[in-house]
Amino acid sequence: MLEIRNLSKTYNNKVIALKNVSLTVNKGEFAMVLGLSGAGKSTLIRSINGLISVEAGSIEFEGVSVSNKENINKIRKDIGIIFQQFNIIKRLTVLENVLCGRLAYSNTIMSSLKLFKKKDINWALDCIERVGLKEKAYVRSDQLSGGQQQRVGIARALAQQPKLILADEPVASLDPYSAEEILELLTEINKKEGITMLMSLHNVMLAKKYGNRILGIKNGILVFDKQVIGLTEKEMQLIYTMDTSLIKEKQQAV
Numbered sequence: 001m002l003e004i005r006n007l008s009k010t011y012n013n014k015v016i017a018l019k020n021v022s023l024t025v026n027k028g029e030f031a032m033v034l035g036l037s038g039a040g041k042s043t044l045i046r047s048i049n050g051l052i053s054v055e056a057g058s059i060e061f062e063g064v065s066v067s068n069k070e071n072i073n074k075i076r077k078d079i080g081i082i083f084q085q086f087n088i089i090k091r092l093t094v095l096e097n098v099l100c101g102r103l104a105y106s107n108t109i110m111s112s113l114k115l116f117k118k119k120d121i122n123w124a125l126d127c128i129e130r131v132g133l134k135e136k137a138y139v140r141s142d143q144l145s146g147g148q149q150q151r152v153g154i155a156r157a158l159a160q161q162p163k164l165i166l167a168d169e170p171v172a173s174l175d176p177y178s179a180e181e182i183l184e185l186l187t188e189i190n191k192k193e194g195i196t197m198l199m200s201l202h203n204v205m206l207a208k209k210y211g212n213r214i215l216g217i218k219n220g221i222l223v224f225d226k227q228v229i230g231l232t233e234k235e236m237q238l239i240y241t242m243d244t245s246l247i248k249e250k251q252q253a254v
């Protein structure tokens with residue numbers, strides 16, 4: 001479904017955020033990206049839907065290149081994204097925020113006038129119900145808790161009928177209880193609706209509990225790519241140890 005080949009990114013300040021990263025994400029997977037702060041997780045996630053441009057390598061989603069600007073709108077329709085800070089418009093109601101996920105399906109003038117078709121409104125209401133916020137559909141989003149605001153973010157992603165959901169540390173701003181609730185919801189969406197998930201996380205326990213595959217990033221290098229079952233402590237140390245000798249071998253291979 002998603003093919004990343006030799007992806008590299010150096011920011012203007014000369015920081016190398018990604019170095020020759022190659023990976024494939026298959027349909028139906030729930031893949032977790034783990035790594036220390038600054039490892040390159042967000043850069044990887046955001047480059048997949050073109051939010052960050054990359055200077056080397058390729059990203060293809062269902063055979064279509066992300067770096068080709070002509071394709072980006074089609075690709076963004078198929079790829080939903082949720083963020084750590086939810087990125088919802090707080091002065092809008094839950095329904096209005098979720099309808100933003102339908103923009104790719106609406107006529108620009110109609111949507112700028114907030115004239116959504118009944119079909120889109122019903123679809124958005126259905127997404128709101130799927131994330132458990134039916135009673136809050138007409139409430140302003142700034143009146144919601146953090147966990148509820150993230151549910152709005154998820155409903156907005158669902159509203160665009162994505163094939164893949166990218167999540168950039170979606171639970172980092174939540175208390176532990178809400179964090180697990182959100183991960184359970186995303187797991188349910190992944191299992192029941194078959195929507196593929198690619199998520200960056202800081203918490204190893206949560207990544208192992210909810211993901212079925214772990215992608216470990218260290219200093220911009222993909223140091224391992226393993227199924228959760230069978231993952232050893234030593235392998236996990238590759239991303240969390242400060243001992244660079246452990247990743248020397250990997251670096252030489254890149």
Ligand SMILES: Nc1ncnc2c1ncn2[C@@H]1O[C@H](COP(=O)(O)OP(=O)(O)OP(=O)(O)O)[C@@H](O)[C@H]1O
Pocket residue numbers: 011012013015016017035036037038039040041042043044
């Ligand atoms: N816009 C930018 N301009 C310059 N450097 C950046 C920019 N964004 C990220 N970086 C740098 O690139 C490296 C990778 O950053 P990135 O945000 O991808 O890491 P991360 O693993 O997501 O970190 P965190 O877990 O703290 O969010 C870091 O050294 C960071 O400082």
